[in-house]
Amino acid sequence: MPPRELSAPREGSQGRGGDPAPVRGGMDVTELKTRFAQALATHTGLELGAVEAAIARPPDLALGVFAFPCFPLAKTLRKAPPAIAAEIVASAQAPEGTELVAAGGYVNLRLQPGILARQAVESVQAWQTTSRVSGSGVGRTVLVDYSSPNAGKELVYHHIRSTAIGAALCRMYEAAGWKVEAVNHLGDWGTQFGKLILMWLREHGMDQEAALADLPSVTLSTLNRMYVGFKPAAAEDPAMEEEARLWFARLEAKEAFARTCWERFIEVSIAALNEVYVRFGAKFDHFLGESFYEDKLEATIERIRQAGILEESEGAQVVRVGDDIPPCLIRKRDGATLYATRDLAAAIWRHEHFGCDRALYVVDAGQSFHFRQVFEVLRRMGEPCAHGCIHVPFGLVLGKGEDGNWSKVSTRSGTGAPLPDVMDRAAARIRETMVSLAEKRALENPSREQDSFSDRELDQVSEAIGVGALVFNELKSRRAADTRFDLDSILSFEGDTGPYIQYAYARLSSILRKGGEVIAPEAARWSLLCEPETERVASVVSQFPERLDAAVEANEPSVIAQFALELAEAVHSFTHHHRVLEVDATPERMLLVETARRTLAKALTLLGLTPVERM
RNA sequence: GCGCCCGUAGCUCAGUCGGAUAGAGCAACGGAUUUCUAAUCCGUCGGUCGUGGGUUCGAGCCCCGCCGGGCGUGCCA
Numbered sequence: 001m002p003p004r005e006l007s008a009p010r011e012g013s014q015g016r017g018g019d020p021a022p023v024r025g026g027m028d029v030t031e032l033k034t035r036f037a038q039a040l041a042t043h044t045g046l047e048l049g050a051v052e053a054a055i056a057r058p059p060d061l062a063l064g065v066f067a068f069p070c071f072p073l074a075k076t077l078r079k080a081p082p083a084i085a086a087e088i089v090a091s092a093q094a095p096e097g098t099e100l101v102a103a104g105g106y107v108n109l110r111l112q113p114g115i116l117a118r119q120a121v122e123s124v125q126a127w128q129t130t131s132r133v134s135g136s137g138v139g140r141t142v143l144v145d146y147s148s149p150n151a152g153k154e155l156v157y158h159h160i161r162s163t164a165i166g167a168a169l170c171r172m173y174e175a176a177g178w179k180v181e182a183v184n185h186l187g188d189w190g191t192q193f194g195k196l197i198l199m200w201l202r203e204h205g206m207d208q209e210a211a212l213a214d215l216p217s218v219t220l221s222t223l224n225r226m227y228v229g230f231k232p233a234a235a236e237d238p239a240m241e242e243e244a245r246l247w248f249a250r251l252e253a254k255e256a257f258a259r260t261c262w263e264r265f266i267e268v269s270i271a272a273l274n275e276v277y278v279r280f281g282a283k284f285d286h287f288l289g290e291s292f293y294e295d296k297l298e299a300t301i302e303r304i305r306q307a308g309i310l311e312e313s314e315g316a317q318v319v320r321v322g323d324d325i326p327p328c329l330i331r332k333r334d335g336a337t338l339y340a341t342r343d344l345a346a347a348i349w350r351h352e353h354f355g356c357d358r359a360l361y362v363v364d365a366g367q368s369f370h371f372r373q374v375f376e377v378l379r380r381m382g383e384p385c386a387h388g389c390i391h392v393p394f395g396l397v398l399g400k401g402e403d404g405n406w407s408k409v410s411t412r413s414g415t416g417a418p419l420p421d422v423m424d425r426a427a428a429r430i431r432e433t434m435v436s437l438a439e440k441r442a443l444e445n446p447s448r449e450q451d452s453f454s455d456r457e458l459d460q461v462s463e464a465i466g467v468g469a470l471v472f473n474e475l476k477s478r479r480a481a482d483t484r485f486d487l488d489s490i491l492s493f494e495g496d497t498g499p500y501i502q503y504a505y506a507r508l509s510s511i512l513r514k515g516g517e518v519i520a521p522e523a524a525r526w527s528l529l530c531e532p533e534t535e536r537v538a539s540v541v542s543q544f545p546e547r548l549d550a551a552v553e554a555n556e557p558s559v560i561a562q563f564a565l566e567l568a569e570a571v572h573s574f575t576h577h578h579r580v581l582e583v584d585a586t587p588e589r590m591l592l593v594e595t596a597r598r599t600l601a602k603a604l605t606l607l608g609l610t611p612v613e614r615m
Numbered sequence: 616g617c618g619c620c621c622g623u624a625g626c627u628c629a630g631u632c633g634g635a636u637a638g639a640g641c642a643a644c645g646g647a648u649u650u651c652u653a654a655u656c657c658g659u660c661g662g663u664c665g666u667g668g669g670u671u672c673g674a675g676c677c678c679c680g681c682c683g684g685g686c687g688u689g690c691c692a
Contacts, residue, residue, distance in 0.1 A: 059635060068617070069634050071672055081672080104635060105672095121623065187692080234670045290692095316690050325688080332690045339692050368619055369687055395620085396686085437654065444648095453654075477628065480620060482685080484627075493654035496628075503654055511651050550631065552684090565639085576647095576656040593651095615654080 004295050028067075028123050029542050035095040036066050036109045042072060043092045061539055064101060064108030064533070065116065071105050081105030100265075114526030117592055120538035121521050124595045127545065133602065134545040137178035137552065144170050144180060144352055146362035147282065150187035151269035151289065152196055152223045155276055155419040157485065158397040159212060164474040164608060165394055166362040167282035168557035176552045181285050181354045184273075185346065187268050192227070194248030197261045198240060199226035199233070208257050215264045221607030222273035223265060252294075266291075273278045276420055279467050280608045293345040295338050300331060300345040307381040321376035328373035343374045351385030358388045360555060365393035365480065392555045395482035397474075406484055427466035429491050430499070431458055434615065450572050451614055461612050466491065468609035472498030475607055476561040496565055501604065502612055504568035508597040509613045510579050511590075518594045519587040528585040529592055533574040540567045540601045548606075557607060564603040571596055 037052040044051065051068070058067040070084040085102040090106075094100045097115045099356070101108045101303055111119075124368075127133045146166020149159055170182050200218075203226075204211040234240040244445035247499035270287055277283070301317070304310045309319050329338050350359065361371055371391035376385035398406040408415075434453070442450055445557040455462065473490045474483055493499045529538065544563065551559035580589040601611045 014625085053632065054634095056632080056634065059638090063635080067635080069673095071634070074672065106635070190692085314689075318689075327689070329690055334690085336690085338690075342692095364686095365620065366686055367692085370692085372619090393620085433654080437652095441652080444653095481628080482621090486627095489627080489641075492641085497640090499654070503652080507652065507655085514651055547631090554631095558629090559631090561638095565629090572655055573657090575651075576653090579650070581651050612628095614618095615652085 008229065013178070029119060029125065029546070032095065032098070032109075032119070033066060036068070036098075039092045039095065040068055040088065040101075040107065043088050046073075058106070058108055061204055061535055063103060063106075064110040065539065066109040068107045068109075069105060070107065074105075092562075098462050105282065112527075113526065113530035116535050116542065117529035117538040117588075118521070118524070120541040121524070121591055121595045123542050123545065124598055125521070127468055128598060132177050132607065133175040133548045134552075135177045135366060136549050137176040139177075140358070141179040141181065141354060141356045141358040142173050143183060143350055143359040144173070144362065145183045145185050145283075145360065147273075147277070148185040148363070149273070150192070151266050152188075153227055154224050155273065156221055157415045157417050157419050157422050159419055160280075160470060161394055161397050161474050161483065162362050162364070163277070163282050164471045165392070165479060166360075167280060168475055168560070168606060169360060169392070169555060170283070171281075171608070172548065172552050172557065172560065174607055175239060175602070176548055178552075181350075181356060183281060183350070184284045184287045184289075186266075186270070186289035189291040189294065190271070191245055191248045193251060193262055193265065194244040194246070195230045195240075195375065196223060196265055197247045197251065197258055198244045199230055199255060202233075212257065212260060215261065218264055218268050220268055223268065233244055239416075245397075248592070252571075272509045276423075277576065279420075279423055280471050281605075281610070282608070288346070288350075290342050293342050293349065293467065296345045296349060297341055300341065300348060301337075303348070304330060304344070304381060309380050318522040319377045319380065321373050321380070325369070325373065328377050330377075340370065340374050340377070343370075344377060347374070347378055347385050348383055349387060351383070351388075356385075356388065358390060359385065360390050360392045362392045362394070365395060367391070368393055381525050390555065394479040397485055398482050399485050406482075423467050423470065426470055426487065426491060427459075427462045429487065430466040430469070431462035433491075433493070434458065434462060453614070457614075461615055464612050465499050465615060466504065468604075469498035471608045472501070472561060475557045476565070478558050479556060498609055501564050501568040501600070502609070502615060504571040505597065505600045505604065505611045506613060506615045507575055508571060508593050509611075511575070511593050512597065513592045515581050515586070515593075515615075518590050524588050524591055526588070528588045531578060533577045534572070534589075534592065536570045537567070537574050537596050540570050541596055544599055544603070558604055560606050564607065567596065567600055567603065571600065 033052065033055060034048075034352070037048055037055060040046070049135065054068060054072070056067050056069065059062050068088075070081040070088070073079075073084050074081050079087075082102065082105055085105055085107045088107050089100045089102045089204035092100060097112050099110050099112070100477045101110055114400075132138075144166055146162040146169070147159065149155055153506045155163075166182070170180050173180050192464075195470040201208065201211050204214060230240070230244070234244075247258055251262055266289070279447055288457055301310070304319060309325070310330065311318055311320060313327060316329055318329055329342050330341050347359065348423055348580045350356065363371070366390060371389075375386060375389045375391070376388065397415050398408065401407045438450065438453075441448075469490050473485075476496055477483060489495070490497065491499065493503060529535075540563070547559055547563045551563075573591075578589065580586060583589070604611045
């Protein structure tokens with residue numbers, strides 16, 4: 001029985017050269033917020049923490065960078081909020097480089113021209129030198145269990161969801177200072193391997209020696225062919241079902257022939273998986289499949305028994321986990337163990353070997369129930385790993401059916417198609433677009449010098465944009481939402497898409513290429529970076545660390561995806577409104593362009609997209 | 616039946632700790648190219664935030680009821 005069936009799979013930055021100058025004398029965003037809070041606290045008699053918690057961001061950057069609502073004070077002070085705001089502004093001292101403005105019931109903190117840009121530049125320099133965007137996770141370890149497909153089968157499109165989310169989470173945690181252990185809980189055990197062994201034997205006339213000798217020729221498509229072929233073959237010869245079960249029993253008994261075949265099948269599967277994983281930068285520190293825990297199950301059950309929570313119920317062994325949900329099945333009536341048993345053994349083993357503070361299970365929302373049970377059993381066992389276990393659920397990948405309605409995975413809509421094939425198709429479509437666009441440009445503007453691409457570059461760029469577009473589509477919405485597979489809108493250069501962000505990055509890169517050297521921040525005339533479009537870029541850039549922290553705490557890659565979109569929009573607006581090269585403010589604008597570019601590259605990389613210099 | 620998730624513009628979605636006029640993209644319509652990539656930008660149109668109560672100075676957000684949809688629910692994984 002395959003673990004985690006189709007509908008339920010478990011599933012570099014390119015900064016420019018040049019050493020960033022050391023940051024000094026600057027004030028980053030959080031520091032500024034604290035100073036603002038201090039100024040307010042002394043004049044309101046409120047606790048610093050309470051003030052800091054109340055501070056919000058105004059809806060419009062023109063109002064300021066921070067806002068303090070005075071409404072809650074109205075009752076105690078017995079004054080109208082606008083009057084309170086006016087009083088605070090009159091008496092409190094604004095931090096250096098800022099001014100306080102009363103607006104309605106709010107006290108807003110406004111920055112002097114260019115301060116925002118300076119903050120952005122210094123913020124990026126700070127995280128660039130430590131190569132970590134935020135330090136909130138330093139000293140802690142997180143284990144991320146993701147992708148976790150069945151061995152012996154090809155990845156199909158919907159596997160992209162767990163893989164993209166999990167891989168992004170790994171990089172996000174790393175960027176926040178965590179030590180990350182990425183684990184692939186491969187479905188590498190069960191009767192399906194009895195079927196594969198039997199099929200392989202049949203293909204060699206039931207001659208074990210011949211079958212063994214031919215093992216090196218096994219590829220993923222061999223496995224796939226046998227997997228698909230078993231059902232029709234067994235329909236003709238019903239005895240095969242029993243034979244397959246027998247072969248799995250021999251595998252469990254470590255019988256040499258079965259074991260050797262199985263090892264080769266797993267080896268081929270992992271190699272094939274890695275070929276796909278590398279295309280979205282998914283990496284695993286450990287492939288620890290279900291088979292790995294087989295010899296640890298009895299000890300796990302013994303531990304449950306010793307905790308005094310194992311009960312007999314209707315012939316099975318169970319643990320009661322609450323009044324509102326059914327008990328967690330540990331051992332079936334026939335003595336066999338279950339999915340939950342393996343997850344319990346895995347949770348305990350992993351915690352003992354990796355010492356992780358947090359363990360994420362990036363598995364679809366359909367298995368919420370299962371994880372609730374497993375985590376509750378761990379808690380009742382008194383296992384220390386229990387409190388750090390977090391199920392990170394996500395919605396379905398929907399495809400458009402022939403009737404035009406969105407529905408679950410199916411081969412026809414493309415969501416059940418092999419994942420590498422879809423990636424190839426996406427890359428090919430981007431390649432076509434690039435070529436036809438180049439032709440169009442040459443026609444419309446024959447005098448202008450056009451970028452030309454070698455075949456190799458064209459391949460690399462279209463791969464990065466095409467695959468990146470697929471990944472971005474899976475990450476841009478909240479995990480809980482279902483995503484929709486519609487290649488046309490995914491690959492569009494317009495709207496909330498990967499290519500739109502890539503284009504912003506390529507534009508910035510192009511400007512930097514043509515602009516040459518970037519000045520040191522110490523030499524910058526900050527007040528020249530004061531237009532609304534310029535400040536918008538600076539504002540978004542300077543929010544990166546806090547947004548990353550929020551994303552990590554919520555285990556939500558979409559927070560980073562939305563951030564990347566916001567930054568891309570700000571960048572497009574900026575480059576459209578303001579010339580960077582050959583103007584008075586060129587040195588300063590170049591500095592901002594470089595800062596935005598580095599930030600965009602980092603955000604894209606966190607999500608699993610490869611930034612492209614030209615497109 | 617019970618549990619979990621979801622319901623925001625015609626469509627797809629954001630909306631942070633409850634805070635200022637609920638924001639984007641697509642679609643539709645109208646503009647912008649002597650300009651570093653127009654794969655872009657700017658504007659117009661479009662909302663009883665499913666619904667009825669409650670808490671609050673203030674609710675898309677919190678609480679309760681109802682309606683609609685999805686997923687799950689004892690020997691699969």
